[in-house]
Amino acid sequence: TNEDIEELKEYIKILLKKESLKATLKKTHRKELWLMPSEVIKYGLLDNGFEIVVYHDVISKTVAVFNPGKQEERDLKRPRKRPLLSISIRLAKILINLSGATKGQKLLDPFCGYGILLQEALLMGIDVVGLDIDKKCVSATRENLEWLKKRYGAKGNFELYCGDCRKLSEILKEKVDAIATEPYLGPLLRGKISVKEARLRIEKLRKLYADFLNEARKVLKEGKRLVIITPVFKVGKEEFRVDLKKYTVYK
Numbered sequence: 503t504n505e506d507i508e509e510l511k512e513y514i515k516i517l518l519k520k521e522s523l524k525a526t527l528k529k530t531h532r533k534e535l536w537l538m539p540s541e542v543i544k545y546g547l548l549d550n551g552f553e554i555v556v557y558h559d560v561i562s563k564t565v566a567v568f569n570p571g572k573q574e575e576r577d578l579k580r581p582r583k584r585p586l587l588s589i590s591i592r593l594a595k596i597l598i599n600l601s602g603a604t605k606g607q608k609l610l611d612p613f614c615g616y617g618i619l620l621q622e623a624l625l626m627g628i629d630v631v632g633l634d635i636d637k638k639c640v641s642a643t644r645e646n647l648e649w650l651k652k653r654y655g656a657k658g659n660f661e662l663y664c665g666d667c668r669k670l671s672e673i674l675k676e677k678v679d680a681i682a683t684e685p686y687l688g689p690l691l692r693g694k695i696s697v698k699e700a701r702l703r704i705e706k707l708r709k710l711y712a713d714f715l716n717e718a719r720k721v722l723k724e725g726k727r728l729v730i731i732t733p734v735f736k737v738g739k740e741e742f743r744v745d746l747k748k749y750t751v752y753k
Contacts, residue, residue, distance in 0.1 A: 507556055514554070542567045566599075566626075576621070581649050582642035584616050589684045593731075594619040597682040600729045603628050607679035610721070612667040612714065613686055617643030621650045623682075624658040631678060632662045633670070640664045668710070670717035677721050681728040685711065688733065700735040700742040707733070708744050715746070 518524075542564060547553045553564040573591045577583075589597075597619060603609040605627035611619045614632035616639060623630045624647065632647075634640050640662050647660050665673045667685075688703045695703075711732065718728055735742040 510554070510556065510561070566595075576650075579653075580621075580646050582616055582646050584642070586690065588616050589618050591618060591622060593684070594622045597684070597729050597731070598623050598626065598628070600727070601680035601682040602727045603680035603682070608676075609680045609682060610674075610678040611683045612670060612681065612718070613683045614643050614662075615639050615684075617646045619682060619684070620660060621647060621656075624650060624656040624660060625654060627657050629659045630661075631674065632660065633665055633667060633673065635664070635666050637664050668713040668717055670714075671720040674721050677723045679723055679726050681718055681722055681726075681730075683729070684731045685714070687731075695735065695737060697737050697740065697742075700737050703733075703735060704742050704744055711744055711746060 542548065542553055545551060547564065548567070555562045555564060576591060598609065601609060603623065603626075606629070608629045608631060609620075609623050610631045610633070611617075611623075612633045614620055614634045617632055620630040620632050620643065632640070632643050634643070644662055647656075647662075650656050663673050686707075688707060711730070715728075722728060730746070732744045732746065
């Protein structure tokens, strides 16, 4: 309610006063009560202030905002591109956030492709490890990440390996704090598929993912998160998907 919000404002004022901090309340000029991402950036609230968002009984602090202009620039100007097969920057950010990786920690993408997810993690100050079975992908990722560090001053460190995700424990020297990835999803679809083909694709991916998950358990620190995307194939009204819970351990 409005009364609760006013009470929260007064409470924040008291806390700031105790810390002898000066503060200015920034208001939006729109009829909505919240600030636009552009206003959060304009006022410098991420680095020199804070934004509190109240929704029903949840109180949150804004820690990042989406900047479409910067995203478009990174999409268009990075040296190596692969539009049809690369993960989107928006989705990469979602996966990183879900992984719980924070500044100074180490995040692994074992299907790194051209390094889109790795670049977004680097910009967040997260150290990254990239792995791909294709040498060309590893080379392209290295070029993209070196460009990113030079152009944007990304502070994170990166390690890149060419290898099979099913041999992670043999490749990596140290355990990681998080794993986030869009894995191999199968060959590109060029039209509708049959039930038989959908089941065949699911079975091939099931074995790949299960073998990968068994290796991931060996390189991920205890209690840390793994975030992965899996495909869903629709044939008419029927859906075919990989059941990761059922096949966490594959024999």
